[in-house]
Amino acid sequence: MVWALVDAPADPALVPDLKQDLLMTYQPPVRDHVFLLRDVLDIDQHGQLPAFADASFDLVEQILEGAAKFTGEVLAPLNGVGDKHGCVWNPDNSVTTPPGFKDAYKQLCDGGWTGLGSDPAYGGQGLPFVVGLAFSEMSSSANMAFSMYPGLAHGAYSAIHYGGSDVQKDTYLPKMVSGEWTGTMNLTEPHCGTDLGLLRTKAVPNGDGTYKISGQKIWISAGEHDMADNIVHLVLARIEGAPAGVKGISLFIVPKFLPKADGSVGERNTGVQCVGLEEKMGIHGNATCVMQYDDAQGWLIGEENSGLKLMFVMMNEARLGVGLQGVAQAEAAYQAAAAFAKDRLQGRSLTGPKNPDGPADPIIVHPDVRRMLLESKALIEGGRAFLFWTALHGDLAHGHPDEAVRAKAEDYMGLMTPVLKGYLTDKGFKVCSDAMQVHGGSGFTEHFPASQYLRDVRIALIYEGTNGIQALDLVGRKLAAKGGRAVMSFFQELDQFVGENDGDEALKPFIEALAAVKAQLQDGTMWLMQNGLQNPDNAGAASTDYMHLFGLTGLAYMWALMAKAANAKIAAGDSDPFYGAKLVTGRYFIERVLPDAGAHLAKLKTGSATLMALPAEAF
């Protein structure tokens, strides 16, 4: 089911001032990636980690340039095409992707982009996680719907890599790393989304180590398409006789085509079929499938009834990837808005003409337009830094020789993942909406890209666990885990940074702001500890505001780190105006984003009494 353009009487040519160069603006932000990886995170200091041993900054910079070229030139031009054409479901249960997608996917594989961060044992390049993330951001900005195909494949790769047998790994991983085969996650059923304990899809043992899988799965992204030779479905199901609830769920590999012994594609696993596509608000270029399993052949991954744990290997990776989508769509939408604001002549500056020879000034002269653009810039650059910083901890967690460093990094990954997913997608949606607003009426038309960015990014607040679920995961699990060790470490790190930079006059506003918001977050954390245990509804009631307060604190830290790095460059005589702009953007964050922290703190401390007072029928 697909929205398609069936009639086009209002030819863009009828709108004489519509400029083609405003319609495709996305330029991968390599300059900001370089700043983060070189000046802020200084990845060259991590040469002792295996992933970084062969990944000097200089090499990484070359990779970024190549990624920018591929995503900007191959993927970005197909973004609008995917939105307008959508995917088409055919009566033989096959799915045709939008024009150009298949060829672009081939280029993605040929360029080795599918295996950037994957295990060299299976043909991957073994590059740092943070480098893979940089590519993923560009790919998602250029074409979110397209980049979900390899994105989900990588999630499935990770689950098999983590939990699969040697035979399973040897069979599937090389093909998934090369991109010849893609993968999916099959969790949701019509009656069960968040609450996986309700799932009904069943698995009956065949006696030969294989299972017959039967049931219906919905909202399966990339569940069927025409770009790869095979699709490796990872399916949650309940083995006959398994315990009820989440303790009775197992994970199965259900390939579209059964692999032959030599690793090539064999006969069709006819029991798995895509029976329809979902009609949806955005990401039209990605096939959101209804998957029907009727005695499909499947193989258990890992132990019986341990499916949920394995699925969370995929899920945690996916959640970080969704937070990234929030920033990625925001970046693309912001670029379109900034280009429009510099081009569109309308009205005069409040302080006198800035383009006196023209019929009007470009709208970027207006403070309120700048407010939207600068807020976007502050959220995007802060959010990107937070993602990269966390991803670097992912690298530390996997490869650092010191166990204490690994443990702290692991703690951070757990703690930050729901914050990145929830906060950055909420803000990504805001940025995309502001980008439409900067466009005025043009933004609401489908001639300009703003509508697609807004429609596409909206799913990021929902899938892989709604943002409300992220907030609950944060306050209900991640804060309390290991006696609160993760959040304590984070507070300690912030205190240490504030202490170390106390006398730095150039950094003073950033340090003061960070110290203040850290105190607010600590206050909110104490409130949760005191009130959330005695009444869990208080924790639920506070969760979203707490998550936002956490996100603000994270970004305040990132802005302090970035300001410090920018100051150092300026002090060393670097005259690139990039650094001055960075400091202005950071100041905007402090002045005009951070005041929300106080509101979130006040709200979360009101507790659950009012929320729970109304009976359901009063809504």
Add this chain to the structure above:
Amino acid sequence: MVWALVDAPADPALVPDLKQDLLMTYQPPVRDHVFLLRDVLDIDQHGQLPAFADASFDLVEQILEGAAKFTGEVLAPLNGVGDKHGCVWNPDNSVTTPPGFKDAYKQLCDGGWTGLGSDPAYGGQGLPFVVGLAFSEMSSSANMAFSMYPGLAHGAYSAIHYGGSDVQKDTYLPKMVSGEWTGTMNLTEPHCGTDLGLLRTKAVPNGDGTYKISGQKIWISAGEHDMADNIVHLVLARIEGAPAGVKGISLFIVPKFLPKADGSVGERNTGVQCVGLEEKMGIHGNATCVMQYDDAQGWLIGEENSGLKLMFVMMNEARLGVGLQGVAQAEAAYQAAAAFAKDRLQGRSLTGPKNPDGPADPIIVHPDVRRMLLESKALIEGGRAFLFWTALHGDLAHGHPDEAVRAKAEDYMGLMTPVLKGYLTDKGFKVCSDAMQVHGGSGFTEHFPASQYLRDVRIALIYEGTNGIQALDLVGRKLAAKGGRAVMSFFQELDQFVGENDGDEALKPFIEALAAVKAQLQDGTMWLMQNGLQNPDNAGAASTDYMHLFGLTGLAYMWALMAKAANAKIAAGDSDPFYGAKLVTGRYFIERVLPDAGAHLAKLKTGSATLMALPAEAF
């Protein structure tokens, strides 16, 4: 150009748990309208006003019941139809509206709904503005795209009623009041939206009192359709030789068919044609037209070069109507979300099962789901009250015998219009987004109505002047008008209310909250006076945050008025649980919405320095 459903493999029947009764939930909120008109605004006390003389509350209640029946049963079922089918432009330049629209429009006219508030001299019913607004809200909730056709006709009616000659009034108004003819506003040209001074459409005198109009207008809502016998275009154009800029703009009537002397429809005004429809994100059921004028016959309304003043008669009415759309779409989306949250079983309450015999609890048990619903309810009910309260001032401004009352009411209309338009549509969009969030993945699919509400409401933040323009109008014109008389009156009224209710224990939290936010608004106003004059960029930089602070103050006043009315009912022994729910919702507003006021105040006081520091090329 239209998005249409061309393929439907994913039959909703494939999703077994999709319940039809969740897909059409909108029930006109007559109970809340009754509360506002009877208990809060007490319209029966205004019997001395002409409009109210024949409009006792009892009669008004009957009208509301009839309006609820018509909008709920006739318009609401066509809302999804309009979205999916859209309008179709035909090669003969005609436009076909979605299936069912034409018949529904006939029922609208037959029921007399097009002339509720119109002048009895031209066949209208002369009912109070506030009663017309109640109908408009229901109509817009039920079907925003449909209700724009009569909505724009009413705006054109008002401009002709205000500025037309007797002949023009006699020719056009009776047909527009009956709904036989509709109307449009033609302002925007491709290169000129906000900045009307740039417009190029020209008018050449024919020497016989008529003009030849030539030019292109875009984004003309309801510019062409098949539901009425004639369409009365009001067109801004520049008479040859007129001064440049906004001082050289005149307003013309350009009917699709030239009226005959007997008032019937004559020959086609062939110089006006719809040459295409805009493809857009939402309101697909409304025809957004590219209108081409080539020597079309037109008649000047009012004086030469006084077009802008006349257009603002329409515009101010339209802006209030757009603020109303924010609340109306929010109401419909909220109802859909509340119905979903009571039906969807997923997970268990954090404090133990609430539906122990079922497989899971309905998601409305979760505090974070309730947070979204209660925030929506607080914003909708507060926003509706603010609209109705302002509309009543519209009635006072037109009909009150005391000149001082009329003047104050007129001041309020001017001051509140940008706040209602900007604040209520910003919040309407938030509510529609939260309604999608409550739906989870279902909300992103087009099976459920959440996507349409979100896509439709988005235009309300843009058209009739973007919300940024509203904020500038507020700080740049409305605050300063007549030496700040309007805002002073408002502060005085708030102080008086606070003083009069100081000892009312039951009302205490509402009074304290109102006094606090009023002080914050006054602080922000002072800051603007001191800093906005010396540097207009400071006013521009503060404008949106100031508008939100104003909106919050307005809603705090409304919640205090509503709480007082609810307390009085409860004290009088009325046991309707409606009043208790009203007080809980008001408490939510104070605890969890009002804290934003401090953040807005802090932000607006930061001034424009950071905003203006970056050169354009740094964006």
